[in-house]
Amino acid sequence: MTKLVYLHEPGVLCNLARRYGFNEIYTYTGRILIAVNPFAKLPHLYDMHMMEQYKGVQFGELSPHVFAVTDASYRAMVSEDRSQSILVSGESGAGKTETTKLIMRYLTFVGGRSTGDIRSVEQQVLESNPLLEAFGNARTVRNDNSSRFGKFVEIQFDKSGRISGAAVRTYLLERSRVVQISESERNYHCFYQLCASEQDADKYKLAHPRNFNYLNQSHTYELEGVNEAEEYLKTRRAMDIVGISFSHQEAIFRTVAAILHLGNIEFSPGKEFDSSAIKDEKSKFHLQMAADLLMVDGSLLLSTLCYRTIKTPEGNIVKAVDSSAAAISRDALAKTVYAQLFDWLVDNINMSIGQDMESRALIGVLDIYGFECFKYNSFEQLCINFANEKLQQHFNKHVFKMEQEEYKTEEINWSYIEFVDNQDILDLIEKKPIGIVSLLDEACMLGKSTHETFAMKLFQNFKAHPRLEKPKLSKTDFALSHFAGKACSMTSISCKTCLEFHCF
Ligand SMILES: Nc1ncnc2c1ncn2[C@@H]1O[C@H](COP(=O)(O)OP(=O)(O)OP(=O)(O)O)[C@@H](O)[C@H]1O
Ligand SMILES: [Mg+2]
Numbered sequence: 410m411t412k413l414v415y416l417h418e419p420g421v422l423c424n425l426a427r428r429y430g431f432n433e434i435y436t437y438t439g440r441i442l443i444a445v446n447p448f449a450k451l452p453h454l455y456d457m458h459m460m461e462q463y464k465g466v467q468f469g470e471l472s473p474h475v476f477a478v479t480d481a482s483y484r485a486m487v488s489e490d491r492s493q494s495i496l497v498s499g500e501s502g503a504g505k506t507e508t509t510k511l512i513m514r515y516l517t518f519v520g521g522r523s524t525g526d527i528r529s530v531e532q533q534v535l536e537s538n539p540l541l542e543a544f545g546n547a548r549t550v551r552n553d554n555s556s557r558f559g560k561f562v563e564i565q566f567d568k569s570g571r572i573s574g575a576a577v578r579t580y581l582l583e584r585s586r587v588v589q590i591s592e593s594e595r596n597y598h599c600f601y602q603l604c605a606s607e608q609d610a611d612k613y614k615l616a617h618p619r620n621f622n623y624l625n626q627s628h629t630y631e632l633e634g635v636n637e638a639e640e641y642l643k644t645r646r647a648m649d650i651v652g653i654s655f656s657h658q659e660a661i662f663r664t665v666a667a668i669l670h671l672g673n674i675e676f677s678p679g680k681e682f683d684s685s686a687i688k689d690e691k692s693k694f695h696l697q698m699a700a701d702l703l704m705v706d707g708s709l710l711l712s713t714l715c716y717r718t719i720k721t722p723e724g725n726i727v728k729a730v731d732s733s734a735a736a737i738s739r740d741a742l743a744k745t746v747y748a749q750l751f752d753w754l755v756d757n758i759n760m761s762i763g764q765d766m767e768s769r770a771l772i773g774v775l776d777i778y779g780f781e782c783f784k785y786n787s788f789e790q791l792c793i794n795f796a797n798e799k800l801q802q803h804f805n806k807h808v809f810k811m812e813q814e815e816y817k818t819e820e821i822n823w824s825y826i827e828f829v830d831n832q833d834i835l836d837l838i839e840k841k842p843i844g845i846v847s848l849l850d851e852a853c854m855l856g857k858s859t860h861e862t863f864a865m866k867l868f869q870n871f872k873a874h875p876r877l878e879k880p881k882l883s884k885t886d887f888a889l890s891h892f893a894g895k896a897c898s899m900t901s902i903s904c905k906t907c908l909e910f911h912c913f
Pocket of ligand 1: 446447448449450451499500501502503504505506507508552554555556557777778779
């Protein structure tokens with residue numbers, strides 16, 4: 410890119426397209442690697458021979474490659490004795506997760522011990538990927554294997570530059586997907602894998618996904634070229650390698666099955682006004698299954714869903730809820746159980762792999778999920794987009810602000826590159842005491858808040874804020890103009906996120 414005569418957007422895009430035409434999917438712009446998703450298997454790009462080639466070679470000497478960036482980061486860690494991090498960003502389906510896996514594979518190649526031990530730290534680190542993907546990835550309209558969580562993998566190295574431990578930190582798992590999926594999308598892969606698992610599916614009284622409310626909303630069950638029964642065995646194998654005990658594995662899948670049964674519990678109006686009862690025999694069966702699998706009392710589970718306990722200074726008041734509120738409680742329980750299961754799985758992976766408290770330095774790899782803008786955006790999208798705004802700010806700081814500082818100290822006269830500083834939207838969201846999150850906190854504490862009052866409060870506090878807009882036909886929505894510019898072209902695209910407050 411730096412060799413282009415005219416460095417402008419059409420030139421950059423043309424260069425990328427021409428290179429892509431020759432299967433040159435990687436390009437550098439300075440020290441930033443641009444990868445264009447090939448959507449095809451290119452094994453020759455990633456085989457052992459390729460890894461050997463890039464090992465220890467000066468950055469920029471060979472063709473641009475993800476191994477070159479990883480090698481540079483590893484060498485910098487060894488020679489400067491400083492931790493490094495690699496940030497992988499891009500829109501959904503761009504190839505972040507695949508790239509992250511390649512980075513991890515290269516690091517296990519240069520920092521591995523080559524013992525051939527299937528339970529080595531390196532192998533455990535690599536196998537944590539399919540495991541996390543089974544529970545945290547799903548089909549979306551953009552990607553059959555879309556990560557619905559963010560992940561920061563820390564690979565720790567000892568004094569001799571060998572991998573000595575690892576830790577996985579995850580962020581913002583999309584909880585709403587457990588109970589609600591849009592047309593042509595799917596729920597998390599693990600549900601379909603378990604349904605296809607034959608013996609285990611029988612054991613937990615599961616059947617084809619079309620029989621479960623949490624899976625049949627989108628009428629999409631299969632993934633092209635994927636055999637779910639085989640994937641189930643792969644997930645089990647990954648669990649073995651990572652070091653998750655058999656009894657824990659059983660507990661994990663028991664919980665997954667319980668969630669599916671939970672989703673099939675339906676309610677009808679109860680005898681009294683504003684009360685609810687279990688709908689029919691089918692629902693009773695699923696209630697009992699869910700209770701048995703979760704090892705709780707069935708009738709207690711039912712009354713927990715159909716009644717609400719309100720704490721008052723005079724004591725607890727138990728109040729019946731109507732059937733739609735009971736269904737909301739059921740879904741809240743399913744989402745919470747799944748999110749806890751996911752966090753527990755991550756903790757277990759970390760415990761099994763083990764941390765090296767005395768590690769010399771580490772290389773962190775960040776694979777978060779990109780900016781999102783759907784027809785309806787909930788609190789989850791607000792959080793994801795906020796995280797992306799933060800990353801954008803970080804990127805701006807590093808690449809532009811620091812570069813400008815360097816030019817200033819060297820007294821080089823140059824016309825400053827313009828970049829859009831997104832501090833104003835960060836302030837709008839996070840500033841204390843008045844920002845969207847603080848106002849939301851306040852609204853949640855006041856018992857009388859409604860979607861309307863919250864939206865009103867926002868518009869009162871941020872009158873004529875350039876980033877905040879009130880959609881014409883709604884009293885509860887608000888629109889945020891995010892910064893979602895692409896790093897390579899530095900264009901700033903304003904994308905509006907209407908937040909449906911209902912989802913809070
Ligand atoms: N380097 C690559 N070689 C071959 N195929 C690739 C490569 N990178 C990505 N792909 C293909 O693109 C698909 C999507 O990639 P990936 O899941 O990594 O996207 P992502 O950026 O992580 O998206 P999301 O934000 O939705 O998680 C992969 O399943 C794979 O088929
Ligand atoms: Mg991904």
